[in-house]
Amino acid sequence: MRYLPLTEADRSAMLEVIGAPSVDALFADVPGGLHLDGPIEGLPMHASEMAVERHMRRLSKKNLAAADAAFFIGAGAYRHHVPASVDHIIQRGEFLTAYTPYQPEIAQGTLQMLFEFQSQVARLYGCAVANASMYDGSTACWEAIAMAGRVTRRNKALLSSGLHPHYVSTARTMAKFTGDRLACEAPQLDAATDYAALADSIDGETSCVVVQYPDILGRIGDLTGLADACHAAGALLIAVNTEPVALGGIRSPGEMGADILVGEGQSLGVGLQFGGPYLGLFAVRDPRHVRQMPGRLCGETVDAEGKRGFVLTLSTREQHIRREKATSNICTNSGLCALAFTAHLTLLGEKGLRALAAENHRLACLAADRLAKVPGVRVVNDTFFNEFTVELPGDARQIVRDLAERQVLAGVSLGRLYPDQQALSGGLVVAVTETTSEDDIETLAAALEEVLR
């Protein structure tokens, strides 16, 4: 009970002030038969710090940590080196244990950080305005589709076959209930990106086209023509990025005409964490769209003495004011993950991000060239950043499991992502980052040779 400061003497004194005979008496409004008398059966009693730590360590050891394997898994979440100072910064109690900055005079630390974060994300994406973060990339993607519907007053979204299938599923789930119509095909290993076909499919009911950049197979394509086609038809282009480090090496989607930019910010500062908490990024190129954006926004202002300060702003879009007419039901954001992201990006800076991107790409090129030499393995992509797809002679799902037994986490099989697409069953999406050593690449190639033999 080390977290509970009241003593029995305190409780008695307080009950006297209240005029109640016991703590249980304070639950008098709970109807008799529904009040539980004692601790719920089948659950353990309180435990010491040491006992809890031991229990949790035992559970954690049942997982194979990425650092203990040759690691090549990406497909929407990437392993990067996070400088030690980032974790120190987010563990400052004044950041870690603060609430949403509703009282700006005593929350300038969080608010200035969010303003800096918004500014960095807007630049990275080549946009005018970014919000103060969303839950993750997949929910941000759905919110972008919903926003495109509000802006264009149309309800047909065309999703590229290169969009992460979990993002597609998330959007489909939501669309079932809102009446939006979505169209999406599974990708084909040997086809080029589907931009031309998407452009041809745009009609007067199309609210948006959604593409991923780089896409689920790792391919990178020029979005300019597709953006023009969207704009000519009054539709919006939504670009989804799941690897922000890539934007240190390739052109930003905003620069190529994408209207709404969303993505997963986990790569910078946040870590893998078995899928969450992550960090949704959301930005718009045209500032006139700001009032249709979901989520929190931090803005600059002045205080009563004329000093610069920051506040949460444009809240008339939000649920606590607009209720059922709000742009989204989102209430919280991912403040602490946004802090990790912005601190990591500040440490990198322009120079560091570019160098990081270059190193990721160099190692990925090495890995692709090495894997291409493994008999039976074919590299599918001709463009990629730090992730590419190979085709294996056999079901990649089984091969991934066989490699895991050798402490090699080889990548994500397309069979796991697209269980009903037989044509993709040999596909394996391989990610390489600066944390991948040349030895790791050799280990993967050798293990693959052994497994395929």
Place this chain on the structure above:
Amino acid sequence: MHEGANEALDSHRTVTGNRALMLEERLIFEIGSHETTGVDLPEPQTGAANRLGGLARSEPIGLPGLSEPEAVRHYTRLSRQNYAIDLGLFPLGSCTMKHNPRLNEKVARMPGFADVHPLQPVDTVRGALEVIDELADWLLKLTGMHSVAMTPKAGAHGELCGILCIRAALEARGDPREVILVPESAHGTNPATAAFAGYRVENIPATPEGRVDLEALKARLGPDVAGVMITNPNTCGLFERQMKAISDAVHAAGGLVYCDGANFNAIVGRVRPGDLGVDAMHINLHKTFSTPHGGGGPGSGPVVLSEALAPFAPLPFVTRRADGTLDLIEEENAGEHHPRTFGRMTAFHGQMGMFTRALAYILSHGADGLRQASGDAVLNANYILRSLDDVLDAPFGDSGPCMHEALFSDKGFAEGLTTLDLAKGMIDEGFHPMTMYFPLVVHGAMLVEPTETESKAGLDQLVLALRSLAQRARDGDETLKTAPHFAPRRRLDETLAARKPVLAWSGLPAPGGVPTLSEQGGS
């Protein structure tokens, strides 16, 4: 006295704007440079092979960099401009800010949890599945429900999950309905959620004593009503005595009951929502089980479900097979094991980093400690209510004991002084203000939630400050109108921020000729 204090401060102006330990800090864009970095990386090789498809970045991004010492100092200085639970009491009703144990941070950072990818082969993440299963088991036993969807990323995302389960269940029985009833004391997220899920929202009034008007609710029920979203304990800080009758009436009319579980912390170990007839309820792990809120998230909002809704729960989820082993249900095997799921609502498995923290918190308390915690939270709130109800109006003070939070109004304040002024006065006294102007059913509402991790001595300090501020508000003390006087910033101009939005640093040219907000007139 306060005005005088400010004049004294003004006569000691500093050239830097700093005030000894309280340091001003410029933006990273003003102190960093494009050439500075705090990370050692290999220099990019010129002329190296690339497969970027002709899309290599040529233009600068415009990102400032700081060296490591500059970065550590920047964020440390910023941190000191924040109030936080580590510094003092945070009596935010309905938000619930309690002590954040550091053991939980240590646990969440164990490599077996922090450095694991969501798409690793299932055999390499057995421990992660066990964490999810163990936490789920606690949530089910504490709520008396049938199953739990763990993936929702926050409370409002959990609300959406619950409403989507209701919608899917109604559609499965060929009975799509159009309306969700929401009491007027509900969180703003409730109507927004119902609308986002495609429902029409109708309000249900509260009784004069601050509870749902059962007769009004019954009168509105009918074949078009999909269900109700109700908060219990409610946002007036009261237990809905007639919750079971509400559930029975809704069920009799063919609807389903969603309970907003944001205030579950008040009843943990004492009442099970399942016994009250609830079909779905989200649990804010970050509130009830104390995962740090980090300046606005991340949250985590698992949803417990009745047997009727369980078949529709979203993917992915962890299940225990007949032989005792844990399995992960995803698209790959859902057809076989969970064919009626409404689908997926996020890319991966939910907030694993919050699951480990919540589980460590729950294990530390145990079944006995959780029951004691809810008892102490309610005791603390009633102590606040009774220590202040002679100086602050308590509109529902006679409606029975309050639960985890005490509600006051601005009745009795002198003309021209508001709840906002009292709140800003709290800042000068060293407290974070309570929740203001919520719930909407009370004029000038103040919702005070001390939580169970505050000591009696700490509460007595809060009472001392609030009694003094209440008296000043009654007496018409004009100095309250300019509070806070001692915070890093005086009152901030929120109207200006909304009228002329500046949402990004614009001191440098934006890339690619992107128009800035000011050029567009901020429309």
